[in-house]
Amino acid sequence: MYKLLQGLRVVEGAAFIAGPSCTMHMAQMGAEVIRFDNIGGGPDFTRWPVASNGKSFYWEGMNKGKKSVALNLSSDEGRELAVAIATAPGDNAGLFVTNYPVNGFLSYDRLKEKRDDIICLRVMGWADGAPAMDPTVNAACGVPLMTGPDNYNGPVNHSLPAWDLITGAYAAFAMMSAIHDRQRSGRGHDVRLPLSDVAMACLSHTGQVAEVLESGGDRERCGNDLFGALGRDFLCKDGRRIMLVALTGNQWRGLVKALNVGEQVAALESQTGISFSGSDAGIRYEHREALCGVLASAIAEWNSEELGQVLDTHKVTWGRYQTVHEAVTQDGRMVNGNPIFASIDNPSGMNYPAAGPAASFGELPRGALQAAPVLGAHTDEVLAEVLRLPEHEIGRLHDAGIVANGGASA
């Protein structure tokens, strides 16, 4: 983990992916991140995938490098402690990430009363406060009806929680933007980031909002084809599938050369009177059936291993379909031997490789990867150091069931 954000203190009261990944990105860049949860764990504490012993791989994946405080959030006193931690003093503190309801005990106004320059970033479902999650926003934005085999009729959900992950990364950017501003202006911010707006903004940015407005209808489903360019999955002689993309003219010409299909493509060109070798990717998309027929015949003659070498030699952009297990255990670029991964001891009791920041920063040392905390492991430390509570007061809070430490969560 890098130390670029060392000195910042971020408090998290959130669950699932978007909020927790936002703060984890910050933790992995060096921020101190304090996550508070209900005693016994929040709604994501047992989220699947889980280990055979029942502990959540998901939870410990999402909370690497954080501190954990366990509070009784049903009690007024526990809620007051949460607010106090979020709003504790310090030039580089007062940074709070949450997915709690807009008008609850963690409302911006409540927090601002305690700390005027609080930056509160709230991940939401819909902008009006109605609940939504990645799969329901996905259904509403139209993507599942564009995904999947082109002869398929129903919606196809993504298995990757893409909107959550985009929202988490964008939230980290939005938080840094708010911090950048506060350092200059002194003002805090009530930042709200609905999943639904992230989804529609992405469809705007990629031109799809304009596309449906101009055409007055929807793009056809195009299966595994890359829309608007030459890209498709192909079957090799050994039964393996590869994904091939030739977007630019250069990439297309490299592919034709690698597969030695220049003559067949030239024959198609003279048949149709169209040149396929220029910079116009769209024309290759429009004629993809004919072009992919040529490619498919050539690829069917190759075993995937040798084909890969030829494609690499010609700098063709391709990827072999493999399962997650194959990617993790057999592909030397993915986990094993990848410097962004390191094996760590996790609160589940398991030791396995986990990822630090996806970005690398030249010669800067990555530092040791930090695992997720045991739930409540830092309760006493945070009460003492952040809230400056004396020992006897911390003891009273434990006795009253308002706080718990690591032991209580086991």
Next chain:
Amino acid sequence: MYKLLQGLRVVEGAAFIAGPSCTMHMAQMGAEVIRFDNIGGGPDFTRWPVASNGKSFYWEGMNKGKKSVALNLSSDEGRELAVAIATAPGDNAGLFVTNYPVNGFLSYDRLKEKRDDIICLRVMGWADGAPAMDPTVNAACGVPLMTGPDNYNGPVNHSLPAWDLITGAYAAFAMMSAIHDRQRSGRGHDVRLPLSDVAMACLSHTGQVAEVLESGGDRERCGNDLFGALGRDFLCKDGRRIMLVALTGNQWRGLVKALNVGEQVAALESQTGISFSGSDAGIRYEHREALCGVLASAIAEWNSEELGQVLDTHKVTWGRYQTVHEAVTQDGRMVNGNPIFASIDNPSGMNYPAAGPAASFGELPRGALQAAPVLGAHTDEVLAEVLRLPEHEIGRLHDAGIVANGGASA
């Protein structure tokens, strides 16, 4: 567009989604972003979707609020100008985002020679410099073999370029982290962000790397079910489909109440001896066929409109499947009436609603949404103001075909 990052000057030499969306996020938060392209446009200048007049909705979606400089990047002099713009002086400049090759004329070392504290963020395919794009990384990381109907055999690509979009948002965060550090340390950074590492980091963060390592194999495909919880698509009486998610115990109990299926669920509970109403989402996943059977029968009795009202009343998390066109034109929460959207005149000559930042910042004015530039529209301005070239020199560069302005790109 907000003004949180006002004063920063970011230079972009990139194409497609990850790099350009990174800098667009920054532009929409107030940074000055100068994108340079080859005269006539880079490889994404005509990327689909395109308008009926051939102009790219994609390009103008990805470049909102930027300045555009057109250079002859095949010439030494054009390349020198690109380096000079990227490394131009200024406390809040020297910020460069690119997807050019590691060792080319825009290498970190070349840039650092000109400006010691340059922050160069390079979006890459594979970490070793081999080419990759969203669909090929997707194939290699395993997600397409987990996506799609559960009785389907082949890979199912996502139609959403999820890895590109995650990488773009994370890149903006990584850039802000590097800026935060440079303001303190004075040092620059050689930031590298491969799509492949973003993908594997996400699979680590969501617990999937640990999952396959412990189980020794792959998760089963689960169609449109939300893995590890109760979530699936259901058909209403009127033929519309909805996505329903009940992740927490509260959400499940709300759903049971909304659909009035308490008796049927109780019957299942007494048959199986299992309680489905607690906090254990996994048990609802394991028994999803029985539970979804009950839900499906109930939902089949409702028209989607009335069902939606009942679900909303009970705060159930759901979304109606709709196409992109329906989302854009008929759903009042998505584009029309959504304050993150504004109608703007675009370089394609079309006026249509486009998205500003997905995040909102309380009372701060969003400011006017800025459209993408005409290619090369800011060439002369940037040469004069950033590089301080005199008028006669700018004239010479035009005459020599080293630079072009807006007119030349039409």
